[in-house]
Amino acid sequence: MQKDPTRLSTLNWDDLKFFLEVARTRKASSAAKRLGVDYTTVSRRIAALEQALGTLLFEKSRTSGFLLTLEGQRLLGYAESIESTLHMACEQVSGSGMALSGHVRIGCTEGFGSFFVTPQLSHFVDTYPAISVDILPLPHFISLSKREADIVIALERPEHGAYVCCKLCDYRLRLYATPEYLARHRPVETLDDLRQHRFISYVEDLAFSAELLYLNHLIPDAHAPLRSTSVIAQYTAAVQGHGLAILPCFIAAQDARLVEVLPREVEVTRQFWMYCREDLRKLRRIVLVWDYIREATEANEALLNGRQRALHFPTP
Template identity: 80%
Template sequence: MQKNITSLNALNWDDLKFFLEVARTRKASNAAKRLGVDYTTVSRRISSLETALGTLLFEKSRTNGFVLTAEGQRLLSYAETIESTLHMACEQVSGSGVALSGHIRMGCTEGFGSFFITPQLSHFVDAYPAISVDILPLPHFISLSKREADIVIALERPEHGPYVCCKLTDYTLRLYATQDYLDSHGPIRQPSDLNSHPFVSYVDDLAFSSELLYLANLLPGASANLRSTSVIAQYVAALQGRSLAILPCFLAAQDPRMIAVLPEEVEITRQFWMYCREDLRKLKRITLLWDYIREVTEMNHAFLMGEPAPLRFRQPLAAER
């Protein structure tokens, strides 16, 4: 019993912050960058925590970095609970001005993040200047468990985990080409005509979601002579007038250079899901951004479904300025 009391008294609670960052990034150098300190400080704080607890929390590997031991895994869940509780406590005892401040990271698919979410967030941070937002429009899975993001917008609903999740919206994709392409290639009057036309599409085995593999499912006879993991790269390639591309309407329909081909016959509907960790969902700044994204998405339903509608922005209330 005396040993436990001594260990607790020797524990520096601030060391848990360093532990969490190393556990999430698996590299002391990356943790140091996120915390704004040097590598030696991170290493020293981790050693201090291990000494205070009397156990090894990480095994160090040249290839895998800092790997949590079984004891480290057990501590991680407790440390995250402490972190969330501290966030909630600060909001409860602080004024509303403090509660509506801080930093949020939002992960999102590349096209939606770049062409819809980022423009909307530029208006959000203008209305709430005390809140800073990182948008991560990356074409790969973003881990909430490693706190790579606080909120994620994805093509698929998470199968399990301590998450709050909602369907954000449906959206439409259609087949697009430039006028130059249509003028210089054979006529396209029906879907069977597409078998002789070149496409730009995803790299099948590198697609981060099966929801992206619509070309093979919709047009089995079509061939892609140029492929990319980036929907923006596909969009730019189609603009060169040498291939067709299936693109989200929120990306291509607002560009007058892009023309929808067989819009009635070639149309795909997909969904976006928004989710975050249960413990973070209660934070006021997370709730504010969550509700804001849902509102502006609903406001732009027609735009996202490929109907002739402009991109709309929510007008902030005077009290938000």
């Protein structure tokens, strides 16, 4: 297509919304579902935007879907900036940006999201009923650039991006088993004794972060006949007495069915990082949720590091 600046007068800025959804999902059908329209509407709006700009924004692939061209990649950054500016402008003008109401979506690791963030925020929404919260405890990375979440809690600090980021907390992992499993198998008194035992661990080639692959570092060639991409599945198997598992203390310490094994010899320390987009950080509801999560982790420092077994709830 030949570019013609005069065509910008025919540009429908609403088409950028369709462009962003297709760029993020790579599928017109998925974008249509998120936008509440049909597939043909999405295709028509993308075609109209390309016509107005005089350039091709996507290349279509049967296997990979809609792939951004070089021009599409350039437009993406500008379109996201426009989206953020409009989002902030609408909230500030309407007053909702400073109001104690609205919606917050939190992406986090599966175990921390299920066993810590969810119970903590259930108390938060009782205090602030006008703020609704989505919690996404997923065993994979969550993208802020694709608007999958407003706040992310992750194992690793983001390497780049216009984000506000802080170290949320340290947490420890230890080796756990049921008393019944330990009674049925050889005694564990040293690290060498562990070579005679079965482990429950991660599927190494499917682990979403190298930070999760601690078993081989601690116990090389450990026998792990049962593996899962889910820490909750590993925890469930350990509770059933099917082997030893290295689990976060904030999960296993709360369950009286599990006991620590060689706690002085087997201990791993990891960190959680919390971050959000710069343009959202000043919104009152984001500030409230952000600060409450920080207060909750500070109040539970002993649990996170394996020195207590009970979960505490700060007052929002």
